[in-house]
Amino acid sequence: MNRQSIDQLFAVAGRELTTVARTRAFLALAAGFGAIVGVLGWTGEAVGYVPLVLDLLTPVEVLVPALALAVGYRAILGDRERGELDVLRTYPVSRPTYVLGVYLGRASALVVAVAVPLVAVAALVPLFGGVGTTVIASHGAADSPVLYLRFVVLSAAFALVLAAAATAISAAATTTRTGLVLAVALGLALVIGLDAGIVAGLAGGVVPDEALGAALSLSPNSAFRGLVLSTVVGGVESSAPVSSAAGVVGLLAWLAGSLAIATLTVWSES
Amino acid sequence: MNPKPVLAVIAAVLLVSSGSFAVDAGGDRPDPVAFEDTITTGMTAAATVQAGERGVEIPRAQVFYSQYRYVVGYNGVTALVDELGREGHDRQFGVPLTAYVSDYATAEPTLDDRGLLGVPDSPSTYVGWVAAEEAYFVVGSEARTPAGETVVPFSERGAAESFVASYGGEIRRWSAVRSMSFGTGPATSAAFERDVTAHHEWADRRVADAAAALDRPVSVVVGDDAPTIAAALEAAPPNTTVFVPPGRYDANVTIDEPVTLRGAGNATHLRGGGEGSVVTVTADRGAVADLRLSGVGATHTPEDVTTDRTGEWDYRIQLGYGYGDAGVTLDSANGSMVRNVSIDTPANGVVARWSDNAVVDGVRVNGTEEWSEGFMGVMVMDSRLVVQNSTFVGGRDGVYTHLGDGTVVRNNRMVGEDGMRYGVHEMYTSDALVADNTVTGASTGVIVMTRPTANLVVGNVVRDSYSGINVGGRASYVARNTVVGNHYGLEAPSTTSMYEQNTVVGNDIGFRAASLIPTNRVAANDFADNRRSVSASLGPLRVWTVDGRGNYWANAPGDDADGDGVLDRSFRPTGPVDSRVGDVAGASTLAESPALKALRGLQGLVPGLRPTGVVDEAPLAQPVAPDRLAAARGSNQTGENR
Numbered sequence: 001m002n003r004q005s006i007d008q009l010f011a012v013a014g015r016e017l018t019t020v021a022r023t024r025a026f027l028a029l030a031a032g033f034g035a036i037v038g039v040l041g042w043t044g045e046a047v048g049y050v051p052l053v054l055d056l057l058t059p060v061e062v063l064v065p066a067l068a069l070a071v072g073y074r075a076i077l078g079d080r081e082r083g084e085l086d087v088l089r090t091y092p093v094s095r096p097t098y099v100l101g102v103y104l105g106r107a108s109a110l111v112v113a114v115a116v117p118l119v120a121v122a123a124l125v126p127l128f129g130g131v132g133t134t135v136i137a138s139h140g141a142a143d144s145p146v147l148y149l150r151f152v153v154l155s156a157a158f159a160l161v162l163a164a165a166a167t168a169i170s171a172a173a174t175t176t177r178t179g180l181v182l183a184v185a186l187g188l189a190l191v192i193g194l195d196a197g198i199v200a201g202l203a204g205g206v207v208p209d210e211a212l213g214a215a216l217s218l219s220p221n222s223a224f225r226g227l228v229l230s231t232v233v234g235g236v237e238s239s240a241p242v243s244s245a246a247g248v249v250g251l252l253a254w255l256a257g258s259l260a261i262a263t264l265t266v267w268s269e270s
Numbered sequence: 271m272n273p274k275p276v277l278a279v280i281a282a283v284l285l286v287s288s289g290s291f292a293v294d295a296g297g298d299r300p301d302p303v304a305f306e307d308t309i310t311t312g313m314t315a316a317a318t319v320q321a322g323e324r325g326v327e328i329p330r331a332q333v334f335y336s337q338y339r340y341v342v343g344y345n346g347v348t349a350l351v352d353e354l355g356r357e358g359h360d361r362q363f364g365v366p367l368t369a370y371v372s373d374y375a376t377a378e379p380t381l382d383d384r385g386l387l388g389v390p391d392s393p394s395t396y397v398g399w400v401a402a403e404e405a406y407f408v409v410g411s412e413a414r415t416p417a418g419e420t421v422v423p424f425s426e427r428g429a430a431e432s433f434v435a436s437y438g439g440e441i442r443r444w445s446a447v448r449s450m451s452f453g454t455g456p457a458t459s460a461a462f463e464r465d466v467t468a469h470h471e472w473a474d475r476r477v478a479d480a481a482a483a484l485d486r487p488v489s490v491v492v493g494d495d496a497p498t499i500a501a502a503l504e505a506a507p508p509n510t511t512v513f514v515p516p517g518r519y520d521a522n523v524t525i526d527e528p529v530t531l532r533g534a535g536n537a538t539h540l541r542g543g544g545e546g547s548v549v550t551v552t553a554d555r556g557a558v559a560d561l562r563l564s565g566v567g568a569t570h571t572p573e574d575v576t577t578d579r580t581g582e583w584d585y586r587i588q589l590g591y592g593y594g595d596a597g598v599t600l601d602s603a604n605g606s607m608v609r610n611v612s613i614d615t616p617a618n619g620v621v622a623r624w625s626d627n628a629v630v631d632g633v634r635v636n637g638t639e640e641w642s643e644g645f646m647g648v649m650v651m652d653s654r655l656v657v658q659n660s661t662f663v664g665g666r667d668g669v670y671t672h673l674g675d676g677t678v679v680r681n682n683r684m685v686g687e688d689g690m691r692y693g694v695h696e697m698y699t700s701d702a703l704v705a706d707n708t709v710t711g712a713s714t715g716v717i718v719m720t721r722p723t724a725n726l727v728v729g730n731v732v733r734d735s736y737s738g739i740n741v742g743g744r745a746s747y748v749a750r751n752t753v754v755g756n757h758y759g760l761e762a763p764s765t766t767s768m769y770e771q772n773t774v775v776g777n778d779i780g781f782r783a784a785s786l787i788p789t790n791r792v793a794a795n796d797f798a799d800n801r802r803s804v805s806a807s808l809g810p811l812r813v814w815t816v817d818g819r820g821n822y823w824a825n826a827p828g829d830d831a832d833g834d835g836v837l838d839r840s841f842r843p844t845g846p847v848d849s850r851v852g853d854v855a856g857a858s859t860l861a862e863s864p865a866l867k868a869l870r871g872l873q874g875l876v877p878g879l880r881p882t883g884v885v886d887e888a889p890l891a892q893p894v895a896p897d898r899l900a901a902a903r904g905s906n907q908t909g910e911n912r
Contacts, residue, residue, distance in 0.1 A: 010272075010273050010274055010277075013273040013277065014271045014272055014273040015271075016273075017271045017273050017276060018271040021271070043846075045881045047879065047880065047881050048876070048879035048880075050876055050879055051876055051879045051880050054876065104273070104277060105273060108273070108276055108277055108280050111280055111284070112280065115283075128881075137303035137304070137307035137308055137340065137341040138339045138340050138341065139300050139334050139339060139341060140339070142336035142337065142364065142367060143879055146290045146293050147290075149287050149290040150290045150291055152287065153284060153287045153288050153290060153291070156284055156287075157284075231291060233876070
């Protein structure tokens with residue numbers, strides 16, 4: 001990538017950030033996510049970081065895909081519908097540069113929207129915290145803010161992967177309707193479909209027991225959940241849930257694959 | 271917008287935060303704390319105090335758990351090992367992050383002639399702490415503690431070897447010791463039931479033995495053969511009966527031989543002079559039967575008593591409780607019998623001090639209306655007694671035991687009329703059986719205080735009292751009781767105890783979980799119609815599920831789709847939604863919400879780090895004792911609307 005492409009990349013990313021920052025719908029969604037996280041942290045009376053992670057795991061798993069798809073599914077689609085894509089193509093911008101720029105812009109906005117509320121809600125732990133007596137010697141157990149930080153990083157990574165998937169949809173879709181359909185379908189697949197498929201595979205004997213770990217890494221949600229359980233909760237609970245390596249590979253594969261699809265479908269190089 | 275600073279900041283933050291995966295979250299090993307500052311478990315309060323007084327060493331342990339914020343201290347490494355192996359231990363406490371054990375490497379430990387472990391009292395020797403992974407444990411040696419076999423840890427192999435050379439045993443490391451079993455763990459339900467049966471059989475034998483006194487031939491008839499009861503007792507040879515025909519007699523008498531004093535039931539009325547006890551037995555195998563007694567003195571705690579027991583730790587308690595006036599006083603009268611005696615008293619009904627194997631059977635004690643003005647129905651002082659088939663009306667406590675180890679209190683009726691304090695009150699009493707008693711209108715039906723061990727409280731019924739059954743101490747068994755219409759149904763300050771098959775109906779608060787350390791096993795109980803099923807004030811989240819089966823909660827939402835007898839949804843009787851199901855309209859609708867279901871799944875994990883409360887992960891679909899539950903619910907509805 002030469003100097004010119006890098007400048008173009010940042011130009012595109014900056015344009016996307018400006019767009020996102022001006023989109024009231026995104027701001028409302030991000031505020032909604034923050035509110036849900038805050039309410040859950042408050043009502044759960046989290047007196048520890050690991051319990052807070054367990055309280056937030058399922059909501060994050062459901063809400064981050066929704067947020068990512070909402071933020072991303074119109075990114076390239078919008079340019080295409082408004083004809084800006086045709087204008088862009090008159091410039092010497094390569095497909096990877098454009099796609100990566102769009103992705104960086106949208107993904108960074110998403111990461112901020114996800115990570116900031118998660119970090120903020122952790123402040124409730126010392127607020128609720130304390131074990132309530134000075135008579136008896138107490139200690140932090142295996143609970144630690146470091147573990148919570150891992151959860152935030154994993155959530156951010158999860159958001160980055162899903163932002164890539166949303167970018168792919170926005171590149172592949174040609175109309176708002178197909179974009180919407182694809183986004184809803186992917187959302188359902190992530191939250192329910194892929195895991196249900198693995199369950200069905202197990203039940204039907206298609207997925208052998210030994211391959212369960214690998215099968216789980218195919219679903220970003222399961223890979224994310226597995227990573228959280230093994231790196232955050234694993235030291236506190238007594239048994240380790242899944243191998244971490246497969247999950248990392250699975251998430252990276254989704255990231256690279258999605259960006260590749262977006263690059264290939266954004267416009268035809270001819 | 272220039273994206274470079276934004277992207278740079280995000281990338282930098284993520285990169286730095288990723289360092290959290292490289293950091294060992296466990297952190298440094300915490301330093302050992304003073305043993306007094308831990309939550310202590312293993313061995314009774316009395317046993318540890320005794321060990322301390324006699325200079326007996328107990329190799330201790332303290333553990334920092336991954337899921338429990340308090341440091342747990344164990345009296346006995348053996349107690350720790352057994353607790354680590356207990357089913358459900360990991361679930362509630364997590365894994366041990368660090369365990370320290372007593373280090374005898376610098377203590378020059380010795381054994382006395384009974385094998386009890388001791389250390390010389392010199393400044394050059396002391397007992398320290400050593401991490402369990404680094405310690406050398408001597409197992410199978412001659413060393414003992416009051417609790418039995420013990421394991422002696424050393425930080426240096428050399429010290430351990432010289433201990434083995436003197437007292438035998440072999441050296442093992444922590445991983446090997448951890449997998450051993452020393453039999454100090456909590457008993458199973460079947461073992462408790464065997465213990466209950468053994469207590470009943472013991473009591474049956476004591477009753478049969480003592481009842482033999484009622485077959486003694488009549489040697490003296492008062493009025494015919496002797497002018498007064500005192501003269502009759504004087505004249506009667508041992509192992510005979512003094513018969514008192516119907517009538518009123520003014521008498522304060524003492525039985526100082528194995529003689530039976532027998533009337534014709536309520537028609538034979540002995541009236542004391544309003545001072546002291548009416549009948550006092552100072553001989554083994556004395557008997558008092560078929561009488562009505564009144565005119566008992568009103569003194570609860572006489573001021574002029576001194577005994578030769580001044581050196582004993584509980585001397586003040588002995589004087590405070592053991593020497594009050596009574597209808598019948600048994601004083602060093604082993605194997606004596608009090609049967610079918612009716613007593614009106616402003617103080618005690620029966621006092622039994624230092625009278626093992628005595629039996630109180632079929633007695634009726636009418637005490638004071640206000641408990642503060644009266645005293646005990648039966649006062650058990652340092653005796654193993656049987657109290658059965660008796661009725662106690664009013665007064666302070668129905669049965670009070672001080673050091674009444676092994677005592678059996680069964681089939682009695684305590685009628686508090688809202689003026690009684692406790693139906694059965696155990697102090698410093700271990701291994702006692704309180705069975706099939708009925709208590710109404712008391713402050714507390716059955717209460718066990720002072721951290722004893724292995725008490726059995728089964729089959730009792732407590733109604734309309736402030737608190738039903740409140741058992742402290744450890745390794746106790748509370749089963750098959752029915753508590754109806756009380757403020758608190760069951761209260762559990764105990765540890766490592768088992769609560770099962772209790773019927774808890776119509777109380778303001780069904781079960782009050784009050785221990786800091788969550789080691790009680792609470793399963794297979796029936797809860798219905800309580801204003802709040804459970805309250806928890808101390809300690810972490812408790813899991814009330816044993817071997818995949820919890821309790822029956824009449825209002826628990828959810829159903830049993832797979833027919834395994836367990837609801838498919840966990841129940842949180844202390845939770846904001848589940849606690850309202852049944853009495854707040856809409857709470858059951860909210861309880862079925864998918865959002866709530868999704869959240870519940872993970873909320874049962876790491877209970878040790880959760881706020882206090884109770885979760886039942888496998889609520890039962892059907893009651894455990896349906897007949898008892900139905901009867902209790904029926905009587906609760908027809909009873910007063912509290």
